[in-house]
Amino acid sequence: MAEAHDVVDLIRTKRDRGVLATDEIDWLIDAYTRGYVEDAQMAALAMAILLNGMERREIHDLTQAMIASGERMDFSSLPMPTVDKHSTGGVGDKITLPLMPLVAAFGVAVPQLSGRGLGHTGGTLDKLESIPGWRAALSNDEMLAQLADVGGVICAAGSGLAPADKRLYALRDITGTVEAIPLIASSIMSKKIAEGTGALVLDVKFGSGAFMQQESRARELAETMVALGKDAGVDTRALLTSMDVPLGLAIGNANEVRESVEVLAGGGPADVVELTVALAREMLAAVGQPDADVEAALADGRAMDRWRRFVVAQGGDPDAALPVANETHTVVAESDGVLARQEALPFGVAAWRLGAGRARATDEVVHAAGIDLHVKPGDAVRAGQPLWTLSADDASRFDRALASLEGAWEVAPVGTPVDVQPIVRDRIV
Template sequence: MRAVDIIRKKRDGQALGADEIAWMVGGIASGEVADYQWSALLMAIVWRGMDAAETAALTDAMMRSGSVVDLSATPGRKIDKHSTGGVGDKTSLILAPIATAAGVPVPMVSGRGLGHTGGTLDKLEAIPGYRVDLDLDRYTAVLDACGLVLIGPTAAIAPADKRLYALRDATATVESIPLLAASIMSKKLAEGIDGLVLDVKAGDGAFLPRLDDARTLARTMCGIGRSLGKSMRALITRMDQPLGRSVGSAVEVAEAVACLRGEGPEDLVGLSLELAAEMVVMGGRAGSLHEARATCRRAIADGSALERLRRVVSAQGGDPRAIDDPSRLPAARLRIDLPAPRSGVVHALAARPIGHATMLLGAGRARVDSVIDPGVGVLLHKKAGDPVEAGEPLCTVLVNDESARAAVLAMIAGSYTIGDGPVEIPDLIVERLG
């Protein structure tokens, strides 16, 4: 085979065969395919698209470019969840212990935040001592001991995807839905899972703001998973305003723990329970969502979900005392309240500028190699639908670097819309697919 022939074929709008795709992916490691040739193919894919068979073949080839974890010796159906990301999205820290307490093994390989979106790994690393860099043997050992493991990507899992993502980032080809779906699914399916629940975000703070694009991505990923023998379910959820009432690393850990105590914000608890319930049904531990919801609520009420979080934190080198005592988590030096400019009702709280503001504080990454400050963030006292009096704090900004203070406060102030009279808040879950 020749790369130029494969590039030309896709350029001309023809479907590539699985053998051609596998050869191109294999050429990354062998050196037979140059970066500039893959860059040309990526742009051809953006313009010409990929059908379902091509996308599944690309996923399979990238998955097989590294290790595919064998968890067959671990009892039960192994189920994971993936979110396309947003602002204040800490559901993984809540739903994974809940599903595990309900009897579902959860092997989870998560990512870091980039831009206005937060990452699960950054939140976990706010827990003193917590290690996300386990090798695959330790990954399996922690899963067997705790029923749950929460780590970051390893060099052994889908290494071709890492190289292709760097090329996509440099060639303006990140947003292609087939490429995005294959990237996500190649890593997830290499974890050794039997099924995957997807939380695909749409709205202001989502990676794909348009609902139609989110729906297409969800359907594409479900199709890939099913074609490779996995159970799939997708929820399309709104990310028009931040999820929960905290944005930042340590503050989101504290809020996740509050949810596991039954004390968290209604939107965050509700979505976490729905996703966990889907995992419990997929894992064969309940015959219906109604039964699974009751099981998940019991895991919170009896403390078993919180205990699972303590156990996995300890097993991965973290200080479990930080789960019960938030003062052991990193904290910012300054707390600055942002007062409401007028009385009324919050009609909207735009998620994206809140995400950008926390990035300026140091809680997010402008670049992949940016260093996270785990103690900074924003506590949201008022969200859409909440009444507010003039001068009452809309939020509290947690600051270490005062040089960003003015820009951050202005950005957050601009994210609020305050009007007169009540406002209707749409359901967080738009639809379920799969």
């Protein structure tokens, strides 16, 4: 059977700043999924999109075509509304862990289809696999049953959701086209819409440790994704949040689980609590509970109860000891002063070099590896005081991790004013 279009014509159209028709985009994604359009051709098209952009209608069509390439999940059988959260990722971003049980405590189903980390940001599933026995792979039937019973699930996304995106995502990674906003937005939203959630809250980060470093670019991405969600009938809203400084005091896997449990116990670092609460409010407002007292659910143990039920439901032991590293190295302050600067990305790279992340998809993460921060910008420090502790299973990893921290932080003289910015910068609805 003759093909409806010629991919070279489509590449030329985008190369020359033209606009692709709906039927051209539908054919393109179908032909790429079938293997008719080759990776080299899709790579050329991705680069043209990176350089010349896409109109909103084109991005909508691209998203819909990627959804149509695979299966769609259906949560309509559940007796409660569904709401999901997606973060564009950052250093120390463990918010999914305390957030899911917190929102589920209000009688809402939270289906969190998550991934594994590649590079300096650890994946949510890698963090949870620090818990002895916990498993990430659930069938659709197991997921539905757990949502009905526990109210929340965090598991690996099945290969059936938006398979075209899986191919295109891998291609973007090796062709320098990851940053193309139309491709990021359609990638994230095709999976979230296919997942079948009724409402979606996006945590779009900007700054040193974020995927999008410029606030203006993060805003454009957030606005694009909110529009895509609304076009598809999903109540979608976004928070624009800062990722210049690591989130919380733990960077790694097991130590981020420990910090998440501290938040669920009513404690934890103020910034992690602040962002967890802000996102929970947005998620609950999206499903008709704008006045939910989320702080009370953290304080009275309801969120912790949901966490324990969730861990047990997926085969884990919530009381088991988390992995501990064989080796540690603590960096101390050389003088009295105030921590004036602490750049997120180098700390993420350092944790990755300690073994907390992957260089390749096939790499194993070291669950106990990472960094525990003892101070954050604005904190006073004394000479000899610990600033942060590095953990690894092999002491030979410390030198390269410390090298990545050179110039990434600064202790200023006592009394130096430090401008500590709020985490949540804007709300896009």
